[in-house]
Amino acid sequence: MFRNFKMVSRVIFGQGCFRQLGDILQALRTLNGSFMVFMVDDVFNSSELVPKIPFDDGDLMLWVNVDKEPTTEYVDTLTDKVRSFSPNPPAGIIGIGGGSTMDLAKAVSLMVTNKGSSANYQGWDIVKNPGIYHAGIPTLSGTGAEVSRTTVLCGPDKKLGINSDHTVFDQIVLDPELILDAPAQQRFYTGMDCYIHCIESLSGTFLNAFSKSYGEKALQLCREVFIKDGPKRGLESEENLMMASYCGGMSIAYSQVGICHALSYGLSFVLGIHHGVGNCIAFNVLDEYYPEGVDEFRKMMDINQIQLPKNVAAEVETESLERMINVSLVLEPLWENALGKKWKAMMTRAKIKELYQRM
Helix, strand or coil, X not given: CCCCCCCCCEEEECCCHHHHHHHHHHHXXXXXXXXXXXXXXXXXXXXXXXXXCCCCCCCEEEEECCCCCCEHHHHHHHHHHHHHHCCCCCCEEEEEECHHHHHHHHHXXXXXXXXXXXXXXXXXXXXXXXXXXXXEEECCCCCCCCCCCEEEEECCCCEEEEECHHHCCCEEEECHHHHCCCXXXXXXXXXXXXXXXXXXXXXXXXXXXXXXXXXXXXXXXXXXXXHHHCCCCCHHHHHHHHHHHHHHHHHHHCCCCCHHHHHHHHHHHHHCCCHHHHHHHHHCCCCCCCHHHHHHHHHHHHHCCCCCCCCCCCCCCHHHHHHHHHHHHCCHHHHHHHHCCCHHHHCCHHHHHHHHHCC
């Protein structure tokens, strides 16, 4: 059977296109007659972005904090705030921020229409009811959250996405001006999420012409941004990075990521390391599996003057290390993409432990 996957319905791209968001939402307001929920990364509170947000009287503004990885508990809290704001559901939820903020917006849009805790929906195709209209506006590029069918959350006992066709955004607004002032280190780590997506997708057993086409383009753009341009910033470079994120996300939509992401989930869940940083820490020890990609990644770090955290898991207590291994092993599609159907014979608990202890 071939996958019949959902794609983002509407995409607007270009410098300054964020200014059209009000017009985009107006049609929905007229049709629905209800309020909008704006979920915005709280780093932008009191920033120049605020007056540009098309917030109307009667709308709900939720300043979300993503200093830590998004959790199912946080999603449930935000969902309760939306439900208690009005007896009627909102016309839409608009996520403005990096991958974590957009994941929160996707998750809340689902939970408004589905009962129970978001932790109950971690997995593949568990969500039954479509969510309400939701739009994503990235202010960082690299995660591919703007196009993915998942919202990655740390739950009570695992880090795992709500993977569903209902998760996909109805609208995305890709404005390079919004990512122009992102802090350099954060930009690099988030951009490397895209680069690693490509390396894992293009070398995986799930590879096909669809994912290969997007993955190769995203990889080319990552090289232009992080090797050719290096620390140099400008709107052309940000346009390339934004499109790399889009294409990288599309590449894994019809294939999958691999070993690095599986290990990174364990780092995030147990040690609280942010996803982009965790990917870089994990990828740096995977010479055995992605030798050319790891070499190029290290070149990118040198060019962009990035010092990677070291010894983050070398002295982790046995119980925590076992939890990290458990979290990574839940992600079976990732391991199968990387190593094939017989991956369990190759990637033993002892091997995963060894990899973590090298980080």
